[in-house]
Amino acid sequence: MKEKYTYPNMIKHMRKKGITFESTDERSAINTLSSKNYYFKLTSYRKNFEKNQFGKYKNLDFGYLTDLASIDAQLRYYLLQLSLNIEHGIKTILIDLITKDPKEDGYSIIKDFRSYNQFGYDQTMIYLKKNSYLKDLYIKHKAHPSVWMFLEVAPFGTLSTFVDFYFKRTNNKRIETAHKFLKYAKNIRNACAHNNSILVNLFSDKERLRFANTSVVSLGIPMGLTHKLMRDRKVNDLVCLFYLHKTFSTSVESYEHFKREGNRLLNRALRHKNYYEGNANLSTFYNILNALINY
Template identity: 45%
Template sequence: MSKKDEKPKESYLELIASMKNRGIKFNITSEDAAESFMESNNYYFKLASYRKNFPKTNGKYINLDFAYLQDMAAIDASLRRFLSDITLAVEHGLKVKILDLITKNDAEDGYSIVQEFRTNKPKSYGRVLSYLNANRYSHDLYLKHHNEPAIWVFLEVAPFGDLSQFIEFYFNKYPNRALKRIVANMKFAKNIRNAAAHSNPILVNLFTPKEFLPHPTQTVISEANLMNIDASLLNDMKIHDLIALFYLNKLLTSNSARKHLYDHGMQVIERFNRHSEYYQTAAAINQFKEILGNIIDYQIST
């Protein structure tokens, strides 16, 4: 049986009927309001993913109203905006750090390292140049520099993934302790960056085998201890990757920038708490909120 036959397209009324069959209620949000919401604000596939945070018995969810899913979608959107700000700060900090190292490296002229990267990582190099060419706001840079871009031009437009590849390439050529810690955590931070940038739900599959990480990194284990996060929770992929991201943020950004991000993070925690009564049976959500609060507090700790 094909997927099309197994899960055919359904109308909004059919989707609502399917939710009701699973035990989802429409007491706080009416069925008409739910239909309007799915038409204009959020789509069923994303909304439905949040239902897995709630307990069920005999195949039906217990005390789950459609309004809870709406609220969780809003919380998740707020969380993703916050995490996007963090990843942008980390990306900027990474560029400042690598350019500082190259500026102080007498063996580099700022040009040859880009050509070496081109030889070693042609796909990554090509993506950056293609982006530079396609970006109308940076097209003048492409016209002036595409034949032999300087590192400061190249990194100006390098996306997070290609920036990470360049930093790892540079570290392999010039190993040092500071870059070793950064390289060890970049790929985990990138997971959060990609989820936030592509509007993928964060608050799904928390503390489940679907996102089990068998071997947390030593840096994350050490930082989690400073954050008062139990080591047993580090096998959750999202918790692990969040700690890696916030570790890099503390390592690479200024005190004033972190204070601003801390304030934003507290707004996210407040948004979690707006309808805390909805989540009395959602243990994973409450645990995630507590951990997130610890991670956010860590940003302004000494």
């Protein structure tokens, strides 16, 4: 069994790996590790930096790791807000379509969805049952849930499968884009919702798709991205997220607000650009982000 790292041992190990403490002293670094972030997450950003022939990181200071952690936290928050906006827009369209459809009574469609995806149905109803703020909805509607109630509480994953179900049921063009791309955007949404780092393993072979998705490529090319870049799984998913956000934003004002917030994030990411001079992966990723935000 490996020995548990104390904070001084963490510092010692980082120094052994070539991480310097020039922008912050060791005492401040220990304070960061004990109260602001934690070792496993903070050191995960080291993967963005090259090693020399002796296995030590080149040009990597502890301050660079804390800066990337801050940028990544703000990026996750921003992308999660986009996801929530997409979710609201898609649910609004689904409700509109079903409400206006004389062939739908609003109840049988949920029975049919239950047959189509028992897991998604159960997941939603269990969530509703356990929700301390919505127990009245569960008690009132558990026997005969309506589509209006169901979509109100359906989690993102269930929404994605419901979109697929509804498109196959109706072939409605208003929801076709969500049918094609929501399952990819969901990967970004889940990573952000579960506080998983985004700025790690950038352009790693482990995240490379065997083939670029031709439908996603057709979205990315007008954004200024290359076919090669879109073989990266994270880029693939981000293209889908931003395209869906542009498609399903419920107002121009909302879309422009998130565009401004995205550019604010880019400015923050480049505050210490001297830290990352020569870092091709980070530079490429920020260029991609810029293209997506300003498309």
